[in-house]
Amino acid sequence: MTHYDIVIPGHYFCDLIFTGFPHFPALGSEVYTQGLTITVGGALNTVIALHRLGVKVGWVGCVGTDMFSRYVLDIVEKVGLDTSLVKRIDEPYQRVTASLSYPQDRAFITYVDPAPTAVDLILEVQDNISFRHLHFTGFQLDPRTPDMLAAMKARQINVSMDCQDRPITLDTSGVREIISTLSVFMPNAKEAMRLTGTDSVEAAGDALKSLVPSLIIKDGANGAFTWGADGYIHLPPLSVTPVDTTGAGDVFNAGFLCALLEGKNTAECLRWGNICGGLSTLGYGGTSTAPNRAEVEVVLSQLV
Secondary structure: OEEEEEEEEOOEEEEEEEEOOOOOOOOOOOOOOOEEEEEEEEOHHHHHHHHHOOOOEEEEEEEOOOHHHHHHHHHHHHOOOOOOOEEEOOOOOOEEEEEEEOOOOEEEEEEEOOOOOHHHHHHHHHHHEEEEEEEEOOOOOOOOHHHHHHHHHHOOOEEEEOOOOOOOOOOOOOHHHHHHHOOEEOOEHHHHHHHHOOOOHHHHHHHHOOOOOEEEEEOHHHOEEEEEOOEEEEEOOOOOOOOOOOOHHHHHHHHHHHHHHOOOOHHHHHHHHHHHHHHHOOOOOOOOOOOOHHHHHHHHHHHO
C-alpha cells in the first residue's frame, strides 16, 4: 500500500494568463495584451508547490484525451509528480481558465467539462492508500462529506479545506457541521466575510474560530491571520512587488501545510505560508515561481 504525507483530490486547470493590457476589454472592442503565459492550475497549484517543498503528495485527479489534458499531464510528469492516483478518461476532459491578470488582482473566465466531485475522487481511492493528511482545495458541500470526514477522523487523518468562491454562508444547511469536523479551515478574507455575513477579517474570525481547531484567513497584502491553540496571530505578508497573484492562496496553503506536517508551531506555519504565497506572485500562475525548500530557507534566514 502506497503511503503519502498528504493527499489532495481535485481537478486540474489549464490556465491561460493574459498580462500587460491597457484596460479591461469592453463588449464590441478588442484589446491586445503584451504577455501570454500557459500553465497548470486548479488543485495542481497546491500539489506542485508541496512537491517542490519535498512533501510526498498524492494528487487524485483526472485527465482526458484533449490537448489541455495532454499538456497538463506532460507538465505533471516533467516535475516528477506521482501520477498513480490520476484517472485516465477516454474522452475530452477540458478544464480551462482565461485569466486577465493585473499585478494586484485578476478576473477569470472558465470552461469545464462535467466532472466527479473531489468527494467522489477521494472515496474511490481512500481504501487503497495510506496518508496522514487530506486537503480539499475548495469547500465540499456534499451530503456525503460529514460521513467521509468522520471516517478520516477515525483513521486519525487530519483534514484541511480551503473555501474558494462558493455561494454559501454559515446559514447554509451543512456548512457549520462540515467546518466543525475539519482540523484546519483556510478561506481568504473575502470568502470568510461572505461566509459569515461580516465586513471585517476580525469579525469573520470571531464568527468562525469556535467552529474549528485551526482557522486561517488569508488577506493578500494585509498578511494572514490565524486563531487556534496558540491563540490569535497575525503576520504581515512577504515584502515583494507582485507580478501576478493567480494561485497565491493555493501556494500559501502548500507552505502552511508543509510546515504543519513537520510539526512546526502555528506562527512558523503562517510564516512558511506567507513566504510561499509571496514568492509565487513573482511569476505568472500559481506554479511557475512556487518555491522549493532551499528558497524558503533563504528567506527565513533573512527574516531572523
